[in-house]
Amino acid sequence: MDFNLIVLAPVGSIIALGFAAYLAFSVMKHSEGTDEMKKIAASVRQGANAYLKRQYTGVALFFVxxxxxxxxxxxxxxxxxxxxxxxxxxxxxxxxxxFLGMKMATNSNARTANAAKDSLNKGLRVAFSSGAVMGLVVVGLGLLDLSIWYFFLDWFYTGLPDAERIQKITSAMLTFGMGASSMALFARVGGGIFTKAADVGADLVGKVEAGIPEDDPRNPAVIADNVGDNVGDVAGMGADLYESYVGSIVSTSALAVAAGLGTRGVTIPLIMAAIGVLASIIGTFFVRSGEKAEQKVLLAALRRGVYISSAIIAVVSFFLVRNVLGSEHMGVYWAVISGLLAGILIGFFTEYFTSDTYKPTQNLAGTSLTGPATVIIGGISLGMASTAIPVIIISVAVLASYYLAGGAADFGMGLYGIGIAAVGMLSTLGITLATDAYGPVADNAGGIAEMSHQKPEVRKRTDALDSLGNTTAATGKGFAIGSAALTALALIAAFVGEVELIDPSFKFNLSIMNPSVLIGLFIGAMLPFLFAALTMNAVGRAAQKIVVEVRRQFKEIKGLMEGTAQADYATCVDICTRSAQKEMIAPAFVAIVAPIVVGLVLGVNGVAGMLAGAAVAGFVLAIMMANSGGAWDNAKKYIEAGNHGGKGSDSHKAAVVGDTVGDPFKDTSGPSINILIKLLSMVSIVFAAFILSNSIIK
Structure with missing residues (x-):
């Protein structure tokens, strides 16, 4: 029965990729609009393709x-x-x-803007369908990769006893997470540096110094800004959540061995992922809105799809756990529910702290009346305060999943429960990522509507979709960071299990009084801050180059400010591309080398301490940075909607400065930290045998 059920994993993969293809063809049937709209969209596509070509060429050398x-x-x-x-x-x-998600997004931006001419709901459907392609491609390719390896290794080890065969399969499958993590880090960091260098440069010179609107075609960095939305928030986020998705499944499969569940325990996360595909597809049909351009109405439309998908998974998982593991292990089902609820709650509270529908962001917008300094102070304090609730949610989810799965009687079952909670949280990824990838498409659509001088009604609709995109992007980042925390915990447990598998005689001493563990904790807690500093500085240096270039063009290109001359967009795109490729090397080097160096000096006990320190500090820092940035962005939007003086006022200029600081917070450093804490674990698992044999402290 278990083997027959596990066939659902590749079937789910095929369904996900098939439905993604159907949605892609449906979106491509829509017109891109006027010749001017087509020209702008083509420029964005060209820039995004050029960036990814250069990035993947450099990353290919690393992989070789x-x-x-x-x-x-x-x-x-x-x-x-x-x-x-x-x-x-x-x-x-x-x-x-x-890559596929980015291709879809860059082909959907003008189509979304053009669809908004007919109705708000039509624009929402085009943008959301584009995001759904991204979500389904991620889960489809993730399940495909997992299925290929599972069935190949199952065939290769077919002569071994069941327990030994499953152990070898899961041990080997753990290691391909390192490849996914490495790719995700390059995509997220490189894309984040590109997009925020362009965004900061465009805002500082265009909006603050020159006083021209956002997405004004006179701004030389405007195309680079739109390109950045795609390479950072689509290609980067897709690679990031692919890695979380696959990592949670393989780590839980590995923990099933330690829990004594064998093939049955490995089956559960794979089949849950397949169920999640079908639930996400069903959920997409419920994302519809009326013509009210209110955030509450639009958010309710997107939430409806996520909630329905979650409900389907909650119901079907009950029968899955009961039939595969039996009634004696029904606590595993409640661990799944704890993960599902944690994901929904983190998304809701992220929205609460970052959406201008609620008081925290509205109050932050009010601080702009006294200048940029109070906006920055308010945004940082908001981000810090916003960490409390997600930490409590994750803590409750970990505690609940551990004990509900049977951790009080069996430590291995408790760890399996934590892993399956991470799988539960990520089981809705198909639709959750769709609501996130929708954001950059809507953002680009707003830019194209403004640059092509569409009617006020169209601009109003695209602005509403764009503002919703800011909130969904913040919510998606909160979800990604929360899932990373649970996945990282499961990976730490998998690391301990891998060491014990390599050397059964080795006994861990994870007491905090063990100097190796204590030093590891300090180093681990420091790494997210070092990593954030490197990525923030990278954005700052790249943005300085864009500021200089935009100022040069305003000064030297006669008629540019009057709108009678064309800006040189290509130069800004090229500066961002070259800067991103150069600047992403140092952060990636730290993430890959740190576990090996710590392991060789402090041994595997020190590595375990480092992983724990990085997971805790990284989770809190990532939440703080992502929420501060999201709140600054939406505070600016709140003012632009006519509050506190509106566009062009002193309060608006102060809010733009806050948003500029928040850009690398929310789109570069914050989201990259969740990859860091998972990559550290993956590198540790892959190099565990090497560290065991060669460490100075045993």
Whole structure:
């Protein structure tokens, strides 16, 4: 029965990719609008393609080098021969999911703007369908990669006893998460540096110095800004959540072995992922709105789809757990529910702190009346305060999933419960990511409507979709960070299990009085701050180049400010591309090298401490940065809607400064930290045997 059920995983993959293709063709049937709209959309596509081509060329060199290193380690006996290939496929599918999502987004922006001419609901449907393509491609490719490896390894180890076979399968599958994590880091960091360098440069010179509107065609950085939305928030986010999705499933599968659940325990997360595909597809049909351009109405339309998908998963998972694990393990089902609820609650409270529908962001907008300094102070304090509720939610989810799954009687079952809670949270990824990837499409649509001088009614609709996109993007980041925290906990447990599998005689000493563990905790807690500093500085340096270039063009291109001359968009795109490729090297180096260095000096106990410190500090810092940035952005939008003096007022200029500070917070450093805490775990798992054999402190 278990084997027959596990066939649902590749079936779910095919359904997801098939429905994504159907949605893509449906979106492409819509017109891109006027010649001017088509021209702007083509410029964005060209810039995004040029960036990804250069990025993937550079990342390919890294992957070749890593495959050689992993191949040497496999030859020396530290790894199985499958690891280099698993690493490669993990990176390939992660990059492919981001690439396909970006291609869809850049082909949907003008179509969304044109659809908004007919109705608000039509514009919402086009943008959301584009986002749904991204969500379904991520889960479809993730399940495909998992299925290929599972069935291949099951065939390869077919002669072994069940327990040993499953152990070897899950141990090998864990390692391709490192490839997915590495690709996600490059995509997220590189894309984040690109998009925020362009955004900051465009805002500082265009809106603050020159006093021209956002997305004004006279601004030389405007196309680079629109390109950045796609390479950062679509390609980057897709690769990021692909990695969380796959990581949660493989880590939970590995924990099933320690829990003594064997094939049945491995089956549950894979089938839950397949159920999530069908639930997400059904949920997409319920995303519709009327013609009221109110945030509450539009948010309710998107929430409806997520809630219905979650309800379907909650019902079907009950029968899945009962039939596969039996009534004696029904606590696993409640662990699934705890993860589902945690994901929904984190999304809701992220929305509460970042949407201008609620008091926190409205109050932040009010601080602009006394200048930029109070806006920045207010935004940072809001972000700090917003960390309390997500930490409590994740803590309750961890505690509940551990004990509900049977952790009081069996430690292994408790850890499996935490892993399955992460799978539960990510089971709605198909539709949750759709609401997130919708944001950059709506943002681009608003820009295209403004640059092509559409009628006020069209602009009103695209502005409403754009403002909704800011909130859904913030909610998506909160969901991504929350899922990363649960996935990281499951991966830490998988790391401990992997070490014990490599050397059964090794005994961990994870007491905080153990100097190795204590030092590891300090180093781990420091790493997210170092990583955030590197990425923030990278954005700052790249933005300075854009500021200089935009000022140069305003000064030297005669007639640019009057609208009689064309800006040189290509130069700004090229500056952002070159800067992003150069600046992403240092953060990536820290993430990959840190676990190996700590392991060689402090041993596996020190690595466990480092992973725990990074998970805790990284989760809190990422939430704080993402929510501060989201609130600053929507406070600016709230003022632009006519509050506190409206566009062009001193309070608006103060809010723009706050938004400019918040840009790298929410779109570069914050979202990248959740990849950091997972990549640290993945690297630790892959290099566990090497660290065990060569560490100074045993």
């Amino acid at each position: 080098a890593m495959v050689i290193i992993l191949g040497i380690m496999a030859f020396l006996g530290y790894l199985t021969p499958f690891v280099p290939f698993a690493f490669l496929t993990g990176g390939f599918f992660s990059g492919l999911s981001g």
